[in-house]
Amino acid sequence: MIDFKLDPKTGTPFYRQIIDQIKFGIATGKLKTGEQLPTVRSLAVDLKVNLNTVAKAYRELEIQHILETQQGTGTFIGDISIQLTEKEKHDKLEEICHEFTSIAFSYGFSIDDIINQLQKQE
DSSP, X not given: OOOOOOOGGGOOOHHHHHHHHHHHHHHTTSSOTTOBXXXXXXXXXXXXXXXXXXHHHHHHHXXXXXXXXXTTTEEEEOSOOOOOOHHXXXXXXXXXXXXXXXXHHHTTOOHHHHHHHHHHTO
């Protein structure tokens, strides 16, 4: 299971962030075929968003045959394989780096500080 996180600063609608996280979760193997997702209500409560936001994300993924909802039992990852293109991976990494560096710069860290710290993470 993945730990859903929403970021209001990105400008990306919350339902789109949920969709992206589910797709990336499948592509990276963190979400497996048949795995049950949280209910719309419980995910909405956890993320502190409107029920309709989560319902919209789930509905769009059902239309794409990524999710399967079984009445009375829940919503599950469908039997689908998602491969991310190099462009999708690059765009996501660029988005993450932009957000990360913006925060670091706001605290007064330099690019050299950031690079040194990242090299220590290996």
